[in-house]
Amino acid sequence: MFEQVLTALIGSVDTIMVTNIGLASISAVSLFDSLNLLIINIFAAMATGGAIICAQYFESNQKGKANQALKQLIFSVTLISILITLPCILFRRPLLSLIFGSEKNVMDNSLNYLFITALSYPFIALYNAGAASFRTSQNSRLPMVIALGSNILNILENFFFVFTLSLGVAQAALSTLLSRIISALIILILLKQPKQNLYIDSCLSL
Known part of the structure; x- marks a missing residue:
């Protein structure tokens, strides 16, 4: 539960960080954060x-079958996350109009925030799949440490992008994207170590 709170908190931090930018920025981030959650x-449920x-x-x-099932899980969540990401990016304007019906300034900020954060969906899916596999092999501490580190990194990136560079909503979203990419890469690298109870080899063929 704590790990999932940390995963969701990455997006919530963006709302806090854009409070000094303006009401349109706050509305854009907070409105779309509910869909992100x-x-x-x-x-998380799929993983x-x-x-x-x-x-x-x-x-x-049956360790061989367990590792094969893990590869199938990673392949499946990656494919499904891409299928979710593409329409969110391609049809983001009608999607936001349907859900929120926001005014122009909020809509413009929401479009930018949605585009960048939607790119992080495959990495969220990969992280969740990897974290679930570590919990399966009775190592729940590792994914929680990665999630905590990702949150700390996201806060530091937000300070740099939003306050130091004054780049606004888009860069708050970029810090979220980078944090989720790093989390996914770390957990995939660890899953490729044969010393793990469950691991994936270099070939993801099914």
Whole structure:
């Protein structure tokens, strides 16, 4: 639960960081953050469901099948996250108009924020899949440490982009994107270590 709170907190920090920019920026970030939370929870549920299959194989001493199930989980969440990302980017204006119907300044900021944060969806999915696999192998501390480090990095990036460079909403979103990319890369690198109870090799063929 704490790990999921940390994962969701990355987006919430953006709202805090843009409070000095203007009401349009605050509205853009806070409005879309609710949709981001929904998508994060979807990815977390998918990862947990896939990890259950891995756990069943792992507990029955079928490590090869458990690792194969892990590769299928990573492939599946990546594919589904891309299928979610593409329409969010391509149809972001009608999507925001349908959900929020915001005025022009809020809409412009929302479009920029949505475009950048939507790019992070595949990385959120990959992180959740990797974190679920570590929890399956009874190592819940590692993904929680990665999530905590990602939040700290996001705060530092926000300070730099928003306050030092004064780049506004788009750069608040960029700090979120970079934090999620780094989290996903770290957990995938760790999953490629054969010393792990569950791991993926260099070939992700199914």
